[in-house]
Amino acid sequence: MSTRERLRILIADDHYLVREGTRRLLDDTGRITVLGTVGTAEELLTAVDYEHPDAVIADIRMPPGHHLEGITAAHTIRTKYPGIGVVVLSQHASEHYAFALFQHGTDGLAYLLKERVGDLDELVRALHEVAAGGSVIDPRxxxxxxxxxxxxxxxxxxxxxxxxxxxxxxxxxxxxxxxxxxxxxxxxxxxxxxxxxxxxxxxxxxxxxxxxxxxxxxxxxxxxxxxxxxxxxxx
The missing domain is CATH 1.10.10.10 (Winged helix-like DNA-binding domain superfamily/Winged helix DNA-binding domain)
Known part of the structure; x- marks a missing residue:
């Protein structure tokens, strides 16, 4: 697969080891090009404006408040750039997070548990699905x-x-x-x-x-x- 055929993504997580580990895993698949990694929702929005990725991976809770910054960023990205998909990751299987993420619709959005980072096929599938305007919800x-x-x-x-x-x-x-x-x-x-x-x-x-x-x-x-x-x- 050539570089041009790879999905271009950004990763946002306030834990350095998590985001860099995810970058390494996805780069090693040969199917994803990670354009960059950031630690806050604000940095993510700036990077999206600059890089125009195909999709984004974002943690739900990020600085400064560690509340719903990832979900808020997902909505902002989907509104401003409807062609960019967003995969939101969480440590918890929460129906409240799910409804908050999908309150305006499901197009181009996915909600997965962080443990899915270890299941590369599932994570890559979700990234391609949201980049194509679809949606994915973690089985749990x-x-x-x-x-x-x-x-x-x-x-x-x-x-x-x-x-x-x-x-x-x-x-x-x-x-x-x-x-x-x-x-x-x-x-x-x-x-x-x-x-x-x-x-x-x-x-x-x-x-x-x-x-x-x-x-x-x-x-x-x-x-x-x-x-x-x-x-x-x-x-």
Missing amino acids: IVEVLMHSHTRTVTSPLAQLTPREVDVLRLMAQGRNNRTIADTLALAESTIEKHVNSTFAKLGLTELAGLHHRVTAVLAYLRHDAPPVDSRGSAP
Whole structure:
């Protein structure tokens, strides 16, 4: 793969060893060119203006406040440069962070746990997905989102069969019907039936675009989630 074909990215994390270690790992894949690393959200925005990368990796909590600086920077970047994707990393699988990140839509955004840095294929896939305008959500975060809503008896999620829950979980991870079928070892036509049944029970309209399906699922899960304050926590 030539340098021109590599995805061009920036990395923002206030821990020097983390950002430089991530740089080394991604550079060694031969699929990513790291244009630079920074330690604050302000430095990230300046670097984006100068470098115009294809995508960005940003920690959620960065100086000066260690609150939601990464998420705020992600929204700023997506507004100013819609062609630049942002992968936000967190140490915690928090539904509040997820809803804060995706409150204006999911296009070009990903929320992954920091442990995914060790899974280079998954991290590179997420970077390419957001650079193309798609979205990715870490499977463990999806688990948290699903659990917090399925435990509510009055939630329509409680009406789903175990298999429909499996399908919804994989949809929220940004997987298409064929990939879901392969994962669950079922026919693609069977998955299509589960998808239609799931959307019907949740009162959602099936949408063709993959990231639009993720948006629909998150919109539903967000409906009765607690609001997020400026410190990134529920009141």
